[in-house]
Amino acid sequence: xxAPVIEVKGVSKSYGGVVANRDISLxxxxxxxxxxxxxxxxxxxxxxNSIAGYHPIDSGSIRFLGNEIKDLNVQKIARLGLVRTFxxxxxxxxxxxxxxxxxxxxxxxxxxxxxxxxxxxKDLERAERLLEFVGLYAKRKLPAGSLSxxxxxxxxxxxxxxxxxxxxxxxxxxxxxxxxxxxxxxxRLQRANKEFGITLFIIEHNMRVIMNMAEHIYCLAHGELLAxxxxxxxxxxxxxxxAYLGAH
Amino acid sequence: MSTAMTQGLLxxxxxxxxxxxxxxxxxxxxxxxxxxxxxxxxxxxxILGGQMGYNSLGNIFFxxxxxxxxxxxxxxxxxxxxxxxxxxxxxxxxxxxxxxxxGLGLGMLAAALGSVVLALFFxxxxxxxxxxxxxxxxxxxxxxxxxxxxxWEYVGGGGGISLPVYPGDPDDxxxxxxxxxxxxxxxxxxxxxWLYGTRFGLALNAIRxxxxxxxxxxxxxxxxxxxxxxxxxxxLGISGAVFGNMTGFIEPLEVAFPTTTFGIFMVLMVLxxxxxxxxxxxxxxxLFHVIKEVTWTYLLGWQWITLGALIIVNVIYFQQGIMGWAxxxxxxxxxxxxxxxxxxxxxxxxxxx
Amino acid sequence: MLDxxxxxxxxxxxxxxxxxxxxxxGATFVLAAYGLALVWGVMNVKNLAQGDFVIxxxxxxxxxxxxxxxxxxxxxxxxxxxxGFGWLVYRAVISRVxxxxxxxxxxxxxGLAIVMAxxxxxxxxxxxxAAESGLKTRSMFDGMVTVAEIKAISLLLAAxxxxxxxxxxxxxxxxxxxxxxxxxxxxxxxxxxDTDRVYAFxxxxxxxxCGAAGVLxxxxxxxxxYFGITHxxxxxxxxxxxxxxxxxxxxxxxxxxxxxxxxxxxxxxAEFQQATVVALLVLILVVxxxxxxxxxxxxx
Numbered sequence: 051x052x053a054p055v056i057e058v059k060g061v062s063k064s065y066g067g068v069v070a071n072r073d074i075s076l077x078x079x080x081x082x083x084x085x086x087x088x089x090x091x092x093x094x095x096x097x098x099n100s101i102a103g104y105h106p107i108d109s110g111s112i113r114f115l116g117n118e119i120k121d122l123n124v125q126k127i128a129r130l131g132l133v134r135t136f137x138x139x140x141x142x143x144x145x146x147x148x149x150x151x152x153x154x155x156x157x158x159x160x161x162x163x164x165x166x167x168x169x170x171x172k173d174l175e176r177a178e179r180l181l182e183f184v185g186l187y188a189k190r191k192l193p194a195g196s197l198s199x200x201x202x203x204x205x206x207x208x209x210x211x212x213x214x215x216x217x218x219x220x221x222x223x224x225x226x227x228x229x230x231x232x233x234x235x236x237x238r239l240q241r242a243n244k245e246f247g248i249t250l251f252i253i254e255h256n257m258r259v260i261m262n263m264a265e266h267i268y269c270l271a272h273g274e275l276l277a278x279x280x281x282x283x284x285x286x287x288x289x290x291x292x293a294y295l296g297a298h
Numbered sequence: 299m300s301t302a303m304t305q306g307l308l309x310x311x312x313x314x315x316x317x318x319x320x321x322x323x324x325x326x327x328x329x330x331x332x333x334x335x336x337x338x339x340x341x342x343x344x345i346l347g348g349q350m351g352y353n354s355l356g357n358i359f360f361x362x363x364x365x366x367x368x369x370x371x372x373x374x375x376x377x378x379x380x381x382x383x384x385x386x387x388x389x390x391x392x393x394x395x396x397x398x399x400x401g402l403g404l405g406m407l408a409a410a411l412g413s414v415v416l417a418l419f420f421x422x423x424x425x426x427x428x429x430x431x432x433x434x435x436x437x438x439x440x441x442x443x444x445x446x447x448x449x450w451e452y453v454g455g456g457g458g459i460s461l462p463v464y465p466g467d468p469d470d471x472x473x474x475x476x477x478x479x480x481x482x483x484x485x486x487x488x489x490x491x492w493l494y495g496t497r498f499g500l501a502l503n504a505i506r507x508x509x510x511x512x513x514x515x516x517x518x519x520x521x522x523x524x525x526x527x528x529x530x531x532x533x534l535g536i537s538g539a540v541f542g543n544m545t546g547f548i549e550p551l552e553v554a555f556p557t558t559t560f561g562i563f564m565v566l567m568v569l570x571x572x573x574x575x576x577x578x579x580x581x582x583x584x585l586f587h588v589i590k591e592v593t594w595t596y597l598l599g600w601q602w603i604t605l606g607a608l609i610i611v612n613v614i615y616f617q618q619g620i621m622g623w624a625x626x627x628x629x630x631x632x633x634x635x636x637x638x639x640x641x642x643x644x645x646x647x648x649x650x651x
Numbered sequence: 652m653l654d655x656x657x658x659x660x661x662x663x664x665x666x667x668x669x670x671x672x673x674x675x676x677g678a679t680f681v682l683a684a685y686g687l688a689l690v691w692g693v694m695n696v697k698n699l700a701q702g703d704f705v706i707x708x709x710x711x712x713x714x715x716x717x718x719x720x721x722x723x724x725x726x727x728x729x730x731x732x733x734x735g736f737g738w739l740v741y742r743a744v745i746s747r748v749x750x751x752x753x754x755x756x757x758x759x760x761x762g763l764a765i766v767m768a769x770x771x772x773x774x775x776x777x778x779x780x781a782a783e784s785g786l787k788t789r790s791m792f793d794g795m796v797t798v799a800e801i802k803a804i805s806l807l808l809a810a811x812x813x814x815x816x817x818x819x820x821x822x823x824x825x826x827x828x829x830x831x832x833x834x835x836x837x838x839x840x841x842x843x844x845d846t847d848r849v850y851a852f853x854x855x856x857x858x859x860x861c862g863a864a865g866v867l868x869x870x871x872x873x874x875x876x877y878f879g880i881t882h883x884x885x886x887x888x889x890x891x892x893x894x895x896x897x898x899x900x901x902x903x904x905x906x907x908x909x910x911x912x913x914x915x916x917x918x919x920x921a922e923f924q925q926a927t928v929v930a931l932l933v934l935i936l937v938v939x940x941x942x943x944x945x946x947x948x949x950x951x
Contacts, residue, residue: 102514105947123947128516140514142507144574145500153500157516165525166496213515353754355761423933426940428951430697430753434887438932441884445926456922558765558880565758602769609762613755614747 055080055217055249056101056132061110063093063100070096072273073110078217083243083250085264087257087284089294092270094253095137098221102134103127115216129158131216137225139202143195147186147205150194151177154209177212184208184238200227204235211242217249218242224256232256236263261285269293313484320476324469329591331476331544334483336567336587338537340579341486342530343564348573349499350526351506353429356436357534358561359443362554363416364409364535365542366447369459371408372401372543383454391462398465406478406539413535417527425523428509437557444555458549461542478540486533491576493529502526506574562609569612572621581620655918664795669913675802675871677909678809679705682864683882684889684901685813686857692895693833693853694749699760702882703767704858708733708865709782709874710775716782722866723784723804729866730859737858741851749850764879772876782869805867812863816856817898829853881928888932891939 054077063071070093078084086094100107101114103124112120119127142150152169181187184204189197194205203223210218223239224232236259242248254260260267261281268278271293277284284290316334320327339357346352373382376397393401420439427435448456464471493499501522504512512519542548555561563586571582594601618626625632659665683705690698711729712722722729744763748756784801791798820826832839832849840846868874889908893900911931916924939950 103947106945124510124513125516125518128514133516134514136511136514140508140511142504142511144507145503149500149503153497153504153512153517154515157518160518162521165498165501165521166493168496209515353757423937423940426944426949427936428949430757431936431939431950433754433757434697435933435936438884438929438936441880442926442929442933445929449920449922449926562761562765569758599773603766603773606762606765606767606769609765610744610759613758613762614744617755 053080054078055115056251057111057113058097058101059111059113061097061100061112062108063096063105064108065096069273071100071107074270074275075110076268076275076278078249078251079266080249081243081247082265083240083252083263085260085267085281086251086253086270087255087260087267087290088270088276091272092293093273094270095221097270098134098219098253101127102132102219128213129156131158131214132219133210133213133215133217134219135206135210135221135223137221139199139206141194141197141202141205141209144193146191146193147181147197148174148177148190150205150209151181151212154212156214180208180211181205183211183241185234200231203227204238207235207238211246211248215248217251220250220252222253222255224254224259232259239263257285316480316484320473324472327472327476328544329587331472331479333584333587334476334479335537335541336563336583337580338479338483338486338533339560339564340567340571340583341483341490342533344568344573344575344579345490345502345526345530347565348568348575348578349494349502349506350523351509352523353433353565354436355433355557355561355565356438356440357530357564358555358557359420359436359440360413360416360531360534361538361541361560362440362443362447362550363531364413364538365548365554366453366459366538367412367535368402368405368409368539369461369542369548370453371405372398372462373459375401375404380452383452383457383459393462393465395465398462401462402543406536409535409539410532411535413531413538414528417531418524421524421527425520425527437561440555440557440561444551444557447550447554454548456550458547458553460547463546464543475540475544479537479544482533482536482540487576487580489529489533494576498522498525503574566605566609566612568619569617570619572619572623572625575621575625578619578621585620659918662795664792665917667792668796669917670910671796671798672802673910673913674906675806675909676868676912677906678806679864679867679871680885680889680908681902681905682809682813682867683861684886684893684905685816685898686860686864687886688890688893688895688901689829689853689860690857691890693829694745694850695753696745696749696756696760696854697753697887698857699757699883700764700767700879701857701861701886702884703764703771703879704733704737704861705865705868705882706771706874706876706879707736707767708862709869710771710865711862712866712869713775713780713782713874721785722782722870723808726808726863726866729862733862734855734859736862737855738851740858741854745854746847746850764883768876768879775876777876779873779875780869781873782866784870799871802871805871809864809867812860816860825849825852881925884928884932888928888935891932891935 056078058074058076061071061074062069074093074097086097088094099105101112103119103122103126107120110120111118114127114130114132117130119130119132142153145153152173155173178187178190181190184207186201186204186208189201194202197205203226207223220239224235227235239250240263243250252260252264264281266278267281267284269276269284269287269290276293277287277290279287319330323330343354343357346354346357370379373379373391376393377391382391424432424435424439447453453459464474501512501517504517505519505522509519538554542553545553548554567582567586568579569582570586571580572578597604616623683701687698687701690696708729711732712725715725715728716722740763744759745756748759784799786800786804788797788799790796820830828839828844828849829852831842831844832846836846839849865874885908889901889904893904908928908931912924912927915927936950943950
């Protein structure tokens with residue numbers, strides 16, 4: 051079993067009296083695809099936001115590559131190699147796709163002088179290759195805001211890859227995508243995982259997608275960890291089925 | 299004609315016009331100098347407002363700060379500043395040309411660098427604010443500066459400071475300051491033209507389009523914001539230093555920190571010309587200044603009301619400005635590629651990849 | 652400055668003077684701030700022209716006094732006039748910037764502020780004026796503390812006005828419609844509320860409240876065409892410090908600002924009184940940032 055890249059231990063988070071996450075512990079293994087599922091309101095996005103640094107957590111510990119990150123802010127965590135995409139796809143609307151990609155190069159090593167440098171041919175080439183990878187090469191000169199919703203999602207994914215992350219957290223990557231295009235997206239996610247060696251941690255509602263992709267799945271319900279295990283185990287777990295059908 | 303040639307002709311033409319103007323129409327030298335200052339105002343406001351999406355109502359703060367820093371340096375090099383201001387101009391200042399130029403040069407340097415330091419400091423105060431809070435916060439800083447300088451006796455308090463007089467021909471004096479304004483504006487434009495072409499320009503635009511996304515992608519947003527403000531402060535400080543000498547007398551609320559006149563002009567000129575572009579501020583500033591100078595005397599007391607009304611009308615109906623309008627009409631000219639296909643089928647998409 | 656400070660310690664009655672004056676003027680600040688909170692909360696418009704509405708109310712009062720109508724008696728007239736004026740301004744300007752981005756509405760109201768201030772300057776001239784109340788000044792504590800009767804009446808009127816507005820907001824149909832729209836405009840529209848009318852009414856109501864505050868200020872203090880922006884900043888400081896739905900907070904912050912200005916004027920000198928307001932604005936924003944930073948948020 052490879053070492054966990056993300057280790058969440060006993061994390062709790064409340065918003066004004068509502069407990070969004072209660073004592074959650076999970077780990078994301080390196081190089082694998084891990085899934086996070088659960089009915090609406092179970093606290094998945096809150097957990098994502100906690101890991102990514104959007105808000106302080108009430109208690110617990112979050113470790114990334116062995117380092118405690120619970121007190122770090124969003125930018126620092128991103129620079130450590132933990133990148134996330136958003137449920138409501140976020141790209142830079144007024145810039146063209148290529149420039150969206152260029153600004154997404156890793157800023158880990160950036161020193162003050164780098165702020166004023168030009169982009170070299172290597173960066174441009176990489177940007178174009180990644181745009182091609184997601185099938186957006188033909189649109190590279192268009193303003194990102196003019197792309198369709200599905201295309202923007204692909205762009206956001208490409209930008210995330212451009213950032214050379216160690217771990218990519220994806221919040222509902224197939225939501226709102228035309229069903230005929232979902233297979234293409236799954237294929238690219240798996241290739242990113244296998245060829246680029248990026249660990250994936252995915253929130254998904256689409257059971258077909260997540261059961262086929264993930265090697266390990268965590269299921270949340272009512273802010274707590276309900277069950278975890280390989281897809282076959284989760285699919286047949288009575289509690290998971292009940293949680294989704296609302297028996298509780 | 300190639301783009302490079304047209305650009306070269308354009309720049310050459312403007313520089314030439316700038317050099318010739320004060321000799322062709324010497325009575326208007328002051329107005330021409332003011333025009334270059336307006337262009338500088340617009341360009342510096344656009345760094346934050348247009349390129350970065352942070353609408354500041356307080357950039358005039360650096361203008362006033364630079365003005366005071368320069369004046370204090372010019373006087374302080376040879377006299378005791380406190381005595382000078384306490385005497386309200388009764389102390390006769392007699393400089394040789396050499397002394398005056400040295401004072402002016404060092405004063406401008408102090409204005410530029412001092413303003414940058416202030417930008418670094420106040421950046422910490424205002425950059426945790428977004429949107430309207432940032433606008434009001436920066437307005438507050440500028441207003442506070444004006445009020446507080448009015449209480450500081452060392453720099454003359456509410457009475458202000460009168461600046462050392464140029465020891466030479468008044469026509470030469472007007473020309474000197476014209477040249478300084480001209481060069482300052484050209485330098486600002488050239489610097490920004492270079493800056494926007496680097497990664498810095500891209501980062502600013504990313505912050506404008508979606509700052510949270512930029513943070514989530516690991517961009518050092520605070521660094522970029524602070525440097526952007528520092529750049530604006532640098533050039534604004536110089537413009538303040540020069541303007542103070544042009545008018546000869548600094549008064550805190552009316553001359554140094556005029557938030558409701560120069561301060562709001564900055565915003566209006568950029569909105570008129572088109573924010574987020576390099577030429578928009580230049581066009582907006584030129585149009586605004588020329589129209590204002592021509593119509594001012596005809597408006598007979600209604601000038602400021604017209605100005606306020608202009609702000610309202612512009613903000614409601616024409617916010618994209620001239621360059622924005624041109625961009626919408628002729629997008630290809632500006633490098634924006636428009637996809638004119640009316641349908642995108644998945645077959646087309648596969649074929650395109 | 653230290654002398655003035657020690658003076659406060661030596662003669663505690665002086666504190667009473669400052670507190671009373673702060674109370675009286677603070678009440679008017681509370682009114683204007685409430686109006687701003689209303690417009691801000693319901694329409695998300697940060698009305699930079701707030702202070703100019705106040706000054707306009709003051710000038711109407713001064714003009715009435717010149718024509719022989721006592722401002723207190725003319726107060727209802729001012730309220731009606733300012734209400735109508737606010738409605739017009741909404742139709743002409745505000746309605747066109749409501750659904751746009753926040754900087755647009757801010758800049759539009761800034762332009763409005765300039766137009767109003769300059770127009771008043773053109774009509775009334777740049778002198779500082781006040782309205783004569785014709786009432787006496789009483790003194791207490793061996794003449795160390797003076798209280799003008801008009802100031803006490805002004806405080807009473809402010810309280811009455813505020814109460815009327817609050818009852819209106821709670822009990823009347825329009826008041827409920829306003830609160831519904833403030834919570835969720837889309838839902839209100841779906842329920843059949845004409846949100847455009849609500850917005851117009853809210854802005855007009857704010858104008859009327861400001862006008863009333865202006866009448867009181869012209870009686871107990873002074874007005875001048877360019878004082879508007881300072882009053883706008885005062886309202887901002889109070890609303891930012893107190894937060895929106897927090898009426899007790901607004902009241903406390905309003906009085907607090909009144910006290911702060913009186914004290915700074917006494918201890919530091921009259922020139923500092925103007926500076927106090929803007930300094931407090933910057934301070935409040937810094938404090939807000941620090942508070943938000945603890946939650947890793949920004950002030951938006």
